[in-house]
Amino acid sequence: MRIKVTILSLFLLVASTIVNAQPENAAIAKGNKLYKEGKFEEAITAYEQALQQNPENVTAKYNLAAARFRNSKFEEAQKEYEEVLEKTSDSKLKEKATYNNGVALIKQSKLEESIEAFKKALLLNPQDADTRFNLQKALEEEHKRNKAKEQPQQQKKQEKKKEPQKQPPASRKQIEQWMQSLRQKEQEVQQKMQQNKSRSVNKPEKDW
Numbered sequence: 001m002r003i004k005v006t007i008l009s010l011f012l013l014v015a016s017t018i019v020n021a022q023p024e025n026a027a028i029a030k031g032n033k034l035y036k037e038g039k040f041e042e043a044i045t046a047y048e049q050a051l052q053q054n055p056e057n058v059t060a061k062y063n064l065a066a067a068r069f070r071n072s073k074f075e076e077a078q079k080e081y082e083e084v085l086e087k088t089s090d091s092k093l094k095e096k097a098t099y100n101n102g103v104a105l106i107k108q109s110k111l112e113e114s115i116e117a118f119k120k121a122l123l124l125n126p127q128d129a130d131t132r133f134n135l136q137k138a139l140e141e142e143h144k145r146n147k148a149k150e151q152p153q154q155q156k157k158q159e160k161k162k163e164p165q166k167q168p169p170a171s172r173k174q175i176e177q178w179m180q181s182l183r184q185k186e187q188e189v190q191q192k193m194q195q196n197k198s199r200s201v202n203k204p205e206k207d208w
Contacts (some may be wrong), residue, residue: 024050078104095124
């Protein structure tokens with residue numbers, strides 16, 4: 001999987017004008033500095049301060065998502081990216097947020113949802129090699145999972161075929177026939193026993 005989670009930078013040439021017009025940009029700039037230093041928890045706090053000043057600032061929202069992702073808070077990052085997608089009309093920002101959303105979903109083992117995200121990102125930017133690569137890997141993983149699910153079902157079918165056929169329950173008529181047969185055998189045994197007994201009584205004693 002290729003990770004491509006970046007932050008959006010401010011236009012530093014007109015920073016003073018922007019800060020005066022939009023106070024939250026100072027907090028965003030602070031967050032960006034902390035992010036680049038690898039201080040993601042502190043960067044999150046700075047971006048949250050920027051959003052308190054202006055909840056509609058998509059730059060702060062996008063960068064907050066990136067910082068949460070780098071801090072291994074994948075579910076929270078995913079929600080932030082989805083909010084960016086709802087609020088922005090910028091095609092490039094949409095492509096980045098959609099791609100990063102797909103990566104955040106992969107990190108949560110939400111395979112099917114990540115595939116849909118990568119497909120949408122590819123529609124926004126068909127030339128992006130990272131999106132193509134991750135989509136292909138996700139589709140291969142989905143194929144493996146489906147195959148793994150099918151194998152136990154096939155084994156169950158084969159085992160069911162191997163099982164001996166159960167005999168149907170005996171009817172009342174068959175039971176009566178078996179009982180009659182047993183009674184006849186019992187009578188035959190008793191007759192033989194009586195015959196043997198009579199022979200032993202009538203037999204003369206042996207001369208010595």
